[in-house]
Amino acid sequence: MARIKDAREAAMVGRRSDGTLTRRPLSPHLQVYDMTQMTSLLSILHRITGVAWSVGLVLLVWWLVAAGTGQSAFATAQWVFGSFLGWVVLFGLTVAAWYHTLAGIRHLFWDAGHGFAMDAAYRSGRLVVIGTAVLTILTWLLILV
Amino acid sequence: MAEDSASIRSLRSPLGRARGMGSAKGGTRHWWMQRVTSIALLPLSIWLIFSLTRLMGADYVVVLEWIGNTFNAVLLLAFLTAAFHHAAAGLQVVIEDYVRDELKRFAAICAVNGLAVLLWLAASLSVLRIAL
Numbered sequence: 001m002a003r004i005k006d007a008r009e010a011a012m013v014g015r016r017s018d019g020t021l022t023r024r025p026l027s028p029h030l031q032v033y034d035m036t037q038m039t040s041l042l043s044i045l046h047r048i049t050g051v052a053w054s055v056g057l058v059l060l061v062w063w064l065v066a067a068g069t070g071q072s073a074f075a076t077a078q079w080v081f082g083s084f085l086g087w088v089v090l091f092g093l094t095v096a097a098w099y100h101t102l103a104g105i106r107h108l109f110w111d112a113g114h115g116f117a118m119d120a121a122y123r124s125g126r127l128v129v130i131g132t133a134v135l136t137i138l139t140w141l142l143i144l145v
Numbered sequence: 146m147a148e149d150s151a152s153i154r155s156l157r158s159p160l161g162r163a164r165g166m167g168s169a170k171g172g173t174r175h176w177w178m179q180r181v182t183s184i185a186l187l188p189l190s191i192w193l194i195f196s197l198t199r200l201m202g203a204d205y206v207v208v209l210e211w212i213g214n215t216f217n218a219v220l221l222l223a224f225l226t227a228a229f230h231h232a233a234a235g236l237q238v239v240i241e242d243y244v245r246d247e248l249k250r251f252a253a254i255c256a257v258n259g260l261a262v263l264l265w266l267a268a269s270l271s272v273l274r275i276a277l
Contacts, residue, residue, distance in 0.1 A: 050235050051235075053232065054235070057228055057229070057264070058264060060268070064221075064271040067205075067209060068270070068272070068274045068275050069271075071205050081201070082202050097194060098194075101186075101187065101190060111180060139195070139198055142199070
């Protein structure tokens with residue numbers, strides 16, 4: 001058995017039926033999952049969009065602090081958000097925000113013990129994807145119209 | 146040997162049995178608060194996203210008026226509080242999952258939580274400065 005490098009691996013040591021020591025596999029990670037399956041893809045997307053929302057939160061702080069600082073600081077912020085790159089980032093954040101919100105509702109249902117059957121999980125997954133598309137389009141229609 | 150099987154049957158540590166005080170009770174707090182803040186954020190973020198659509202490219206005075214409105218200022222402060230709690234809690238779990246080195250993990254968790262507090266204070270101060 002290879003040497004243990006991380007203290008947490010000590011809990012993962014087991015014995016084969018012939019008595020020799022072996023290291024049990026750690027919990028599955030990204031490279032183990034089949035990302036062409038909707039369930040695992042939506043799962044990691046929830047985490048990715050959560051991190052994206054955190055970045056968006058920093059942009060919101062900048063916008064608020066600029067507004068509280070004065071006219072010129074606010075003009076700079078509005079110019080950046082109104083630029084082409086600003087719009088691309090804001091559009092991406094809109095997608096991330098709606099996805100994380102809807103997938104979050106899905107997670108709350110799971111936390112309450114509902115929707116674990118395979119067909120229910122796939123159905124709620126499809127609803128989250130469709131809902132994200134609809135709400136993103138609705139949000140940008142409100143901006144552009 | 147007999148003592149061994151007895152302790153396995155009870156599923157409690159010897160120290161826990163000696164003290165007899167039950168569980169620590171705080172073990173699920175991090176997980177629970179993430180759910181509580183997520184429920185609070187549900188209406189708050191929907192309100193914020195739709196409000197911001199009307200402020201895209203708006204004039205300075207219009208934005209100041211919107212933030213300065215008592216109703217909006219209160220909801221903004223509530224959103225910022227719940228959002229930074231939720232974001233810091235979520236990012237901490239991501240760090241715990243992916244950063245293996247003990248010292249790096251501790252440093253990253255401290256940095257994320259500290260940064261969240263500072264940004265929350267900065268944004269809240271700005272809202273209060275405009276609203277008051």
